[in-house]
Amino acid sequence: MTATTTLPGRLASFVQGMDAALDAGPDEPLAVEACAALLRELVAHDDWLPEDCSRPHPVHYQQYLLHRDPADRYSVVSFVWGPGQRTPVHDHCTWGVIGMLRGAEYSRAYARESGRLVPASTEERIEPGQTTCVSPSIGDIHLVRNAYDDRVSISIHVYGTDIGKQPRHVYDAETGAAKSFVSGYANA
Numbered sequence: 001m002t003a004t005t006t007l008p009g010r011l012a013s014f015v016q017g018m019d020a021a022l023d024a025g026p027d028e029p030l031a032v033e034a035c036a037a038l039l040r041e042l043v044a045h046d047d048w049l050p051e052d053c054s055r056p057h058p059v060h061y062q063q064y065l066l067h068r069d070p071a072d073r074y075s076v077v078s079f080v081w082g083p084g085q086r087t088p089v090h091d092h093c094t095w096g097v098i099g100m101l102r103g104a105e106y107s108r109a110y111a112r113e114s115g116r117l118v119p120a121s122t123e124e125r126i127e128p129g130q131t132t133c134v135s136p137s138i139g140d141i142h143l144v145r146n147a148y149d150d151r152v153s154i155s156i157h158v159y160g161t162d163i164g165k166q167p168r169h170v171y172d173a174e175t176g177a178a179k180s181f182v183s184g185y186a187n188a
Contacts, residue, residue, distance in 0.1 A: 007067060010048035014038050015067050015076070018158070022073050028095050028135065028160070035074075035097045035158050036131045043099035043156055044129050049078060053187065054102075056082035056152045065164060065185040072162045077185070079144075081105060081153040086145035089117065089171040095135040095160040100126040103146065103153025107132060110141040110171070117141065117176040126155070135160075141171065164188065
């Protein structure tokens with residue numbers, strides 16, 4: 001899907017709300033707050049995600065583009081987690097709001113201390129209808145995993161840029177060494 005395709009009703013309403021929020025100004029805390037409220041409303045209903053954007057891959061998670069703002073102010077993505085799948089430790093280099101649609105996921109934050117990455121002592125569990133946020137200003141490095149080893153989970157992510165072309169980093173959890181990458185999309 002792209003900005004020019006027809007969006008399902010609930011997603012179209014979400015996009016209209018995001019456009020209005022970002023048209024009001026580029027203030028990150030206000031954009032994140034508005035996005036979280038809109039995303040909670042969107043993920044409160046599990047009847048709108050197109051089937052072709054909810055298919056798992058047997059080896060790794062899938063990132064499907066649902067909407068890309070024509071001005072690259074934000075992108076909306078479905079993350080489809082197969083049983084037991086996880087990300088490496090990574091960052092986003094922009095703000096992001098994650099909403100759980102189906103299943104559940106865990107997120108463990110990491111912080112830099114004396115040049116090393118230190119994991120938070122606990123993981124945050126995100127259930128359907130809940131949201132969480134990331135940003136370079138509030139914490140942007142984490143590892144995410146499907147909470148289930150026996151079923152698919154799906155989360156909806158909104159980022160403050162086109163995340164599929166955003167340069168970002170994966171990290172060695174032991175040394176903190178960073179490697180640059182660009183994620184792209186499974187469907188674009």
